[in-house]
Amino acid sequence: MSKQFLFDGRPVPFEDGQTILQAARAAGHYIPHLCWHPDFPPHGSCKLCIVKVGGRHVSSCAMPAKEGMEVESNTPEINGERRALLQMLFVEGNHFCPSCEKSGNCQLQALAYDLEMVGERFAHFFPDRPVDASHPDVLLDFNRCIFCELCVRASRDVDGKQVFALTERGIHKYLVVNAESGRLGDTDFAASDRAADICPVGVILHKRVGFARPIGSRTYDIQPIHEVDMKERT
């Protein structure tokens, strides 16, 4: 008899060591997430995966599942908060979907559609962030960074390079690359790195393939992100 907890009222089995998000996902229940990736340990920064357990908010990506837990996820209250977190991410950076070549493949955009975000609500910050086109194969557009650190982690833990890091703090935090010049072209970054294909938004972009597949026929144009994520389970 395996252990189980209740996810929005439905029983979900789990094994010791699994987090709420892992167990729910394995059982076919989608929890929105941006900084969580199945190949990496939980990070817990985006907070899109918040759920309520016994009246308390927790990050489901990091919280170990426990026998008998009652987890609320797909409720108007939690989805309302998730929508507000998305709005915060949108106003913090410079996100112009119609002119972004990641449109349709962008998880931030896809989640905004999924959670029915119809406007930004909060005042925009319009930060002054540069673009780095110094690398022959890859473009960095920092305007869209959501600080999930997937590139930091992939470069460090998979590629063994530590090309990326975050500096400063608070709202002034930004992504830097491993070069005194601050230019990606002066690092050992390669288009074949894992970090080159991990960005959930449109910061790390391969050059010369931006519109190989036209907007309108891309991943999340065809299918909503909650379905794509379930399909991607192995």
Added chain:
Amino acid sequence: MRSHEISSSQIADVVNRHHRLPDRLLQILIELQEPSGWLPPATLTALADALGVSRAHVEGVAGFYSFLHTEPVGRYRLLFSDNIIEHQLGSRELMAALCSKLWVEPHKPSEDGLVSVSTTSCIGMGDQGPAMLANGRPVLRLSHQRINQIAELVRQQVPVSEWPEAFFHVDNNIHRRDAMLQLDLAPGAALQAALALGRAEWMRQMQLSNLRGRGGAGFTTAVKWMACADAPGADKVVVCNADEGEPGTFKDRVLLTTLADAVFEGMTLAAWAVGARQGLLYLRGEYRYLRPTLEAVLARRRSAGLLGRQILGKAGFDFDIEIHLGAGAYVCGEETALLESLEGKRGTPRIRPPFPVTRGYLGRPTVVNNVETLAKTCLIALEGGAAFAATGTAQSTGTKLLSISGDCARPGIYEYPFGVAIERVLEDCGASDTQAVQVGGAAGIMLASYEFHRRIAFEDVPTAGAFMVFDSSRDLFEVARNFVAFFAHESCGFCTPCRVGTSLLLKAMNKLADGHGAKTDLADIEWIDRLLKNASHCGLGSAAPNPVMDTLLKFRPAYERRLRSLDFAPAFNLDDALAAARRASGRDDAAAHFSADHAPR
């Protein structure tokens, strides 16, 4: 421009002194910055090479801490403490006066690189402000006269070390003593008593005492110690959290000044209980001036056999303490962020569980206790757990040190048994006409006059020790706005709600302060408050809305009188947006403004 190069031999010296350990990165950066005041790009590159870590990592750490600079700063760095109490004592006017005397813009180094004048979060001198840090050293009791003197000393380029001693004199201002502050500890006496009891009995006395953490959270100390003692892993660690960053708190500064032996002895008592061999005291950068005396106390304790091998002759009881410096980051007071910082990284709070008692400093079982908590364990060792528990209340045993500042006759340190009523404290410190008291600092609770019968205790009004008094002349909206600015500045930026939410909250408060607020802004403020409270990664974010929630609840007119009688007013201000065009065209007449009510009179 002066030459800022830090030579490669200087870098090698410092790195070698720290045994080339990457987890010493923060300490190394602090030392390397010492000569020129900032860290040039080439220094970061050379340091990364010397330590065998990526340059991006070094840049990331250097950028995190307020007192580390990756861009040139003035040779004189004058930072005014940005605490609301000091604002009320005129610190902003003094800063403006200093800037105009020195012909500098605030927050920008002067053209000749001589001086920069800026602000910094509360430096723990709220009872003797306004205060500033001059190249890291606190200068107290600022007045226009003192500001004039400082401007002159800077202009004449007199080194800070040669400024008048009176500038730097820090008062202890102890106005009420109880068991802790009456303690006249013969170094080693408490330790001797605990060793005589034996480890198990010492732990039992700690349990009997029911001592709870004095840093604010109030976790039972014995439970923490036992969890660490029982955790697998032989190389346990005791950490003393002396990162006293909560605005309005300064009792740890006084404890470290007057009872350093008790603090170190408390760490040693903890080490005896849990079986630790290594101790670390994390001293906030603002208290760096205390380091030489603390090091001297440590040296004395070593030569007295109270630290080092076989403490007090006890075979197998080896323990020593090292001091690590912080560098201006309030979030490092959160225990897991503090551990990250001790490991030389950015002070980002960790995911919990695992808790530090099982996986702490460098993955080892670690006890993290507040300065006051550790000092109190000496009382328990000397007099027993039951005697300690005899004062205070059922759930809050013993005494509490309060740091009192603001509108009262005698600001300073007051020690009371837990359970003391707010009104009693107000009477003792000479406060009259009190409108509100902020207990527990920016993250704490604001109490209105109808609540002054409430008591300082974990079961009623918990506190890490700050007690800020505001009389009826004070604008509590401005108090809340100052706290919000503090949290926005100190947010580590790890999680979305805190990184963005604290800044959004500040924008909303600023909009109200500018007179552009509307009812919808109050709704937005309440919505951001809720997101911060519910979704934040650590206590900084979830406490950040407290001052706003309290003042909105208890002093709502302070907000409402700032609203325009509109349902909605845009955050984007057309007239402000024209400011750059006005500057460029050198115009400021009525026609250069969006509407008549913005034009200069």
